[in-house]
Amino acid sequence: MANSKYEYVKREFEFHRHLPASNWIVVLIDGCHFHRFSELHAFEKPNDERALRLMNACATSMLEKFPDIVFAYGVSDEYSFVFREKTEFHKRRESKIISLCVSYFTSVYGMKWKDFFPNDFKETPYFDGRVVCYPNIKTIRDYLAWRQVDCHINNQYNTCFWALVKSGKTEKEAHQALKGTFSKDKNKLLLQQFQVNYNDEPAVFRKGSSVYRDKVKTDDCGNPIKRTREAITVSSFDLIGPEFWENHQYILGEALCSRRRLNCTREMRD
Amino acid sequence: MANSKYEYVKREFEFHRHLPASNWIVVLIDGCHFHRFSELHAFEKPNDERALRLMNACATSMLEKFPDIVFAYGVSDEYSFVFREKTEFHKRRESKIISLCVSYFTSVYGMKWKDFFPNDFKETPYFDGRVVCYPNIKTIRDYLAWRQVDCHINNQYNTCFWALVKSGKTEKEAHQALKGTFSKDKNKLLLQQFQVNYNDEPAVFRKGSSVYRDKVKTDDCGNPIKRTREAITVSSFDLIGPEFWENHQYILGEALCSRRRLNCTREMRD
Amino acid sequence: MANSKYEYVKREFEFHRHLPASNWIVVLIDGCHFHRFSELHAFEKPNDERALRLMNACATSMLEKFPDIVFAYGVSDEYSFVFREKTEFHKRRESKIISLCVSYFTSVYGMKWKDFFPNDFKETPYFDGRVVCYPNIKTIRDYLAWRQVDCHINNQYNTCFWALVKSGKTEKEAHQALKGTFSKDKNKLLLQQFQVNYNDEPAVFRKGSSVYRDKVKTDDCGNPIKRTREAITVSSFDLIGPEFWENHQYILGEALCSRRRLNCTREMRD
Amino acid sequence: MANSKYEYVKREFEFHRHLPASNWIVVLIDGCHFHRFSELHAFEKPNDERALRLMNACATSMLEKFPDIVFAYGVSDEYSFVFREKTEFHKRRESKIISLCVSYFTSVYGMKWKDFFPNDFKETPYFDGRVVCYPNIKTIRDYLAWRQVDCHINNQYNTCFWALVKSGKTEKEAHQALKGTFSKDKNKLLLQQFQVNYNDEPAVFRKGSSVYRDKVKTDDCGNPIKRTREAITVSSFDLIGPEFWENHQYILGEALCSRRRLNCTREMRD
Structure with missing residues (x-):
């Protein structure tokens, strides 16, 4: 400089x-x-x-x-x-x-x-x-x-809204029809009017997408040392309950961070 | 939300x-x-x-x-x-x-x-x-x-450096040759060793590029109302002295900002 | 540490x-x-x-x-x-x-x-x-x-308010009486009800207090070199108009700041 | 406003x-x-x-x-x-x-x-x-x-420094004598030269002062409900080890904060 x-x-x-x-x-x-x-x-x-x-x-x-x-x-x-x-x-x-x-x-x-x-x-x-x-x-x-609650609320609304529009309503009419409705009202509307079970919609729409490094067992070729590799994974699942986080404590835990960054860890065969 | x-x-x-x-x-x-x-x-x-x-x-x-x-x-x-x-x-x-x-x-x-x-x-x-x-x-x-002084110092250095490298020196030798030299030393080196007058190098290299809205007279077709239009202009010139700024006071002045944003101003013919 | x-x-x-x-x-x-x-x-x-x-x-x-x-x-x-x-x-x-x-x-x-x-x-x-x-x-x-406009508005209100209270109104009645009144209404109230001309109230109440270093001529004892000294001054005057600032440009001007901090300046006698 | x-x-x-x-x-x-x-x-x-x-x-x-x-x-x-x-x-x-x-x-x-x-x-x-x-x-x-380590290091240094000064050294000589010494050197100096055991110095000098709300049992006058009161306490003790914090988890814990602010809590007699 x-x-x-x-x-x-x-x-x-x-x-x-x-x-x-x-x-x-x-x-x-x-x-x-x-x-x-x-x-x-x-x-x-x-x-x-x-x-x-x-x-x-x-x-x-x-x-x-x-x-x-x-x-x-x-x-x-x-x-x-x-x-x-x-x-x-x-x-x-x-x-x-x-x-x-x-x-x-x-x-x-x-x-x-x-x-x-x-x-x-x-x-x-x-x-x-x-x-x-x-x-x-x-x-x-x-x-x-x-963010995931937001995803759910917006997607449920949009699913109803576009179903109404595709069925012939104007966008204004569709908004009007949904005004003040609760979650269960929207599910009922989808089911009764469009024969759509909201919970059968693709998870990627309902849950959004999570990206993280998952631990993957590598093929060990008879080697006495098993390796796990971290593979970047995209998936759609519930983030609100404890299950995912309990099964993937290394993601937010710091204890493993140095190992995680090595990108490859060894575990002794039992 | x-x-x-x-x-x-x-x-x-x-x-x-x-x-x-x-x-x-x-x-x-x-x-x-x-x-x-x-x-x-x-x-x-x-x-x-x-x-x-x-x-x-x-x-x-x-x-x-x-x-x-x-x-x-x-x-x-x-x-x-x-x-x-x-x-x-x-x-x-x-x-x-x-x-x-x-x-x-x-x-x-x-x-x-x-x-x-x-x-x-x-x-x-x-x-x-x-x-x-x-x-x-x-x-x-x-x-x-x-920024423009920085441009000048870096470009003069780089011009010498790459002239030396292209003439057969290693990058390390080129850096070594330029260590501790002043501006006039570098100009002399370019002139004597490479017959390059630094000031003849393209202005875009020596001065960098300025982009601004210039006032351009539009063709008036005999219309009694003259129009100026603002045209985005790219050019290379001195920003350090007062000349450019005195001739383009509207750029940093606020007085004209509302008109400037109209992107087109009218002036009565004299 | x-x-x-x-x-x-x-x-x-x-x-x-x-x-x-x-x-x-x-x-x-x-x-x-x-x-x-x-x-x-x-x-x-x-x-x-x-x-x-x-x-x-x-x-x-x-x-x-x-x-x-x-x-x-x-x-x-x-x-x-x-x-x-x-x-x-x-x-x-x-x-x-x-x-x-x-x-x-x-x-x-x-x-x-x-x-x-x-x-x-x-x-x-x-x-x-x-x-x-x-x-x-x-x-x-x-x-x-x-700040000075704020001083004026609050002081004028408070002057009316306390005049009303001292005259026997409750605080609630006094607030009620002043609700929605304009500046001129308040001046009229003071004049007509209390024979108070608001502009005759002490300047320190109406204008607040300004503190600054004023230039004071020191007694020169026949000395050919006149000295001005800076004396910290407290006074109440208008800060909104240009007059004070035009007469005391050194306060907000930076040109004189190094001299000002010397706290004492010399001027040749003319 | x-x-x-x-x-x-x-x-x-x-x-x-x-x-x-x-x-x-x-x-x-x-x-x-x-x-x-x-x-x-x-x-x-x-x-x-x-x-x-x-x-x-x-x-x-x-x-x-x-x-x-x-x-x-x-x-x-x-x-x-x-x-x-x-x-x-x-x-x-x-x-x-x-x-x-x-x-x-x-x-x-x-x-x-x-x-x-x-x-x-x-x-x-x-x-x-x-x-x-x-x-x-x-x-x-x-x-x-x-902060408590800082207290210790500064106090130990100052205790030596002023002992030296009071014994006749200049401040400069005292600083010189302490330059490069470690903790144990300073303790030895105090003991051998001044017959002072540093650890016998008042805790308030060595440990600093802690102020917090301590839980104090109030006199219950035969009342079946025991009360604890929070009393602001000043004391000097070790903050570095876990002991104090384990015995006073309510201080940094949030669980009790609403009760703590009531300033008085009730516990059933066992």
């Missing part, structure tokens, strides 16, 4: 904010004007599988690129990335973390688009990003539960 | 930081690992015109997309975007401003790449971003002067 | 926030629960001259203690202190600036109390503090104007 | 920073220029019991005033106050928390001075303050351990 008389503009005005230690860091990435973007590119309603699979592919690339992301959860045009509690990624500098995540995600979205959609972009896709810190396992799990 | 019992995770943990009013806001976008990226894609050294023109095209798209950006200055793999002093872009929320700028820039970089380079990406390009506030015209001009 | 294994608690968790350069810094100090405090100590209503003179004495001590405070403005139980634009007081660290100002002010308040009031404290006085940055002369002057 | 055209100076420039939820908040208050202050007021060296008891009295007042302070630890001219993890004191606004604590502490210091010292102040005492958040029990306990 040039050591000129103008350098004071950096020294006196640029501040680096560092996120507090011992907190999980969530980066939430959210599509900008994706309502219009989804119409321009003829996304299917209420859910477009290609669009969701593209988002999931981007999230997978994020976990491949940034080893300190331990979990990601996506729904619709948003994705949350959880950095491990003790990450020292760019010394926890806030602007670095936001900008690198949103830039890398955006770039992968552009590059992988053609793997999922037949035509070029009609409009430039872009995303906003924000960062939030959670100081303990309860709050980070509640964050993910919050 | 779902009104669940988990919503506290947003209310209690997410903070919105707003940048102080009456400050010019600079967003600086900088290529990540572009040393390797430039080698993988065989960028010419010390300057690759295609890469610079791609950066300039992205900057132009930024000014088209975000009307509150009044000036941009780029050199190598970095670009600074200056939002007008009184911008209310996303209520001056810091994370929105950083993330939207870096995401849009990245997306355009990916989409326009093929207009400048023959082959696909060998690696995912991405950028980091940061934001700095400047409270008055002196400091924002000094910021731009700082 | 002990170099123990626990030191990480400082390194990883304590952040120093520095206020941006080239901004005037205002520290606003405000009495806590002073409504009750003023009743316990039988402050006169609507204004207690002893209490105001004590506040002014504290403010004067602040300017004596902290040379980078260039102006202070007080009304009722609040005082604003303006640090000069380029102050490097504790490297502009926010928590240092807030805490030192509020602590010193509080301490002086306690020590000087007995100079103005006959009895000891019946309750511990304390103050809160906050800090705000203003990037230019217009905004810092508007800040002070804002 | 007056609704004038100047009000924008508050709306656009004043930002409220709130400390993140689910974190213990530490406010550290530290004497300003207390080296000189202690000399001016002839504090005994290395420790002045009156000065320490005054600090402890101020800390006790803090716990009486602010019920969300669950623990305080002081040494020399500093005191740390720990607000409970879930405190909503002034909505966790940083500037309020810093300024109110440091102002109240300062005010009490001034008012209680005469209870411990015979003469009036020769100089105005004042303190700075800072605030740090700790996200879990481990880090808040490590913070307190850090």
Whole structure:
């Protein structure tokens, strides 16, 4: 960097904010004007599988690129990335973390688009990003539960809404018909009017997508040492109850983090 | 947004930081690992015109997309975007401003790449971003002067370095030869050893690129009302002296901002 | 500081926030629960001259203690202190600036109390503090104007309110009587019901108190070199119009700051 | 607040920073220029019991005033106050928390001075303050351990230093004699040269002072319902090991916080 008389503009005005230690860091990435973007590119309603699979592919690339992301959860045009509690990624500098995540995600979205959609972009896709810190396992799990409850409520509404629209109602009439309805009313509407059991809808629509490193047993070829490998996995399941977290304690636990990052662990055969 | 019992995770943990009013806001976008990226894609050294023109095209798209950006200055793999002093872009929320700028820039970089380079990406390009506030015209001009001095010092060094390397020196020998040299030593080296007058090098290499809205007279077709139109212009010139700024006071001045944003102004014929 | 294994608690968790350069810094100090405090100590209503003179004495001590405070403005139980634009007081660290100002002010308040009031404290006085940055002369002057408009509006209301109460109305009736009244209505009420011309009320009640360093000619004893001395002055006058500021440009101007801090300047006799 | 055209100076420039939820908040208050202050007021060296008891009295007042302070630890001219993890004191606004604590502490210091010292102040005492958040029990306990290790190291050094000075060495010679010594060297020096067993020094000097609410059984007068009362207690003991914390889990635990704030709990007789 040039050591000129103008350098004071950096020294006196640029501040680096560092996120507090011992907190999980969530980066939430959210599509900008994706309502219009989804119409321009003829996304299917209420859910477009290609669009969701593209988002999931981007999230997978994020976990491949940034080893300190331990979990990601996506729904619709948003994705949350959880950095491990003790990450020292760019010394926890806030602007670095936001900008690198949103830039890398955006770039992968552009590059992988053609793997999922037949035509070029009609409009430039872009995303906003924000960062939030959670100081303990309860709050980070509640964050993910919050996003999944949101997913459920929005998807149930949208499933009804588009069923009504496809059946001939205007969008205004569809909104009107759903106003003030509760969850069980919507399920009844789907069942009675459209013979749709909401719980039979694809899990990816109802539960969103979770991305994490799963422990996979590798073929041992008769070797007395068994290996487990960590494979990045995309799946749709319940995040609100304790089951998943109890079976995958290494994800939010820090005890295993050094081993996890080795990406390969050995266990003695019993 | 779902009104669940988990919503506290947003209310209690997410903070919105707003940048102080009456400050010019600079967003600086900088290529990540572009040393390797430039080698993988065989960028010419010390300057690759295609890469610079791609950066300039992205900057132009930024000014088209975000009307509150009044000036941009780029050199190598970095670009600074200056939002007008009184911008209310996303209520001056810091994370929105950083993330939207870096995401849009990245997306355009990916989409326009093929207009400048023959082959696909060998690696995912991405950028980091940061934001700095400047409270008055002196400091924002000094910021731009700082970047341009940096451009000059780096480019002069790189011009010498690559001339030495192309003449057969190793990179290590080239660095060694330049150690401790002053500006005039480097100019002398270029002239005597390589018959290169540094000041004859292309301005885009020596001065970087400025992007702004220039006032252009439109053809009036004998119409008694003259129109000026604002055209986004990319050019390379001195930003350190007062000349450019005196001739373009409307860029950093706020008086004209409302008219400027109309993008077209009328003046009575005299 | 002990170099123990626990030191990480400082390194990883304590952040120093520095206020941006080239901004005037205002520290606003405000009495806590002073409504009750003023009743316990039988402050006169609507204004207690002893209490105001004590506040002014504290403010004067602040300017004596902290040379980078260039102006202070007080009304009722609040005082604003303006640090000069380029102050490097504790490297502009926010928590240092807030805490030192509020602590010193509080301490002086306690020590000087007995100079103005006959009895000891019946309750511990304390103050809160906050800090705000203003990037230019217009905004810092508007800040002070804002406080003075507030002073006027509150004082005019309180003058009417206490006149009504002293005349026999309950506090509730007095509030009711003033509800929805405009400035001119209040002046009329004071004049017609109480024969009080509001503009004849003491300036210190109507305008608040300003504290600054005034230039005072020192007696020259026939010496060919005239000296001006800066004397800390407390006065009540209009801060909203340009007059005071035009006659005291050195207060907010930075050009004279180095001389000002010498606290004594020499001028050649003409 | 007056609704004038100047009000924008508050709306656009004043930002409220709130400390993140689910974190213990530490406010550290530290004497300003207390080296000189202690000399001016002839504090005994290395420790002045009156000065320490005054600090402890101020800390006790803090716990009486602010019920969300669950623990305080002081040494020399500093005191740390720990607000409970879930405190909503002034909505966790940083500037309020810093300024109110440091102002109240300062005010009490001034008012209680005469209870411990015979003469009036020769100089105005004042303190700075800072605030740090700790996200879990481990880090808040490590913070307190850090301060206590600091207390030990400083006190052991000062005990040696002043013993040497009182024995006739200059301050410079005393520093020189202690340079590079380890803990056990200092203990040996005290024992052999001054017949002082460091571990017999008063605990308040070696361990600092802790202030907290202890559970005290009240006299039950034959009543079948036993009451425990919380009494603010000042004591000097080890904070580094687990013992105190295991016996006083309610201090940093949140489970009991609502009951604790009732200040009185009932337990059935067994």
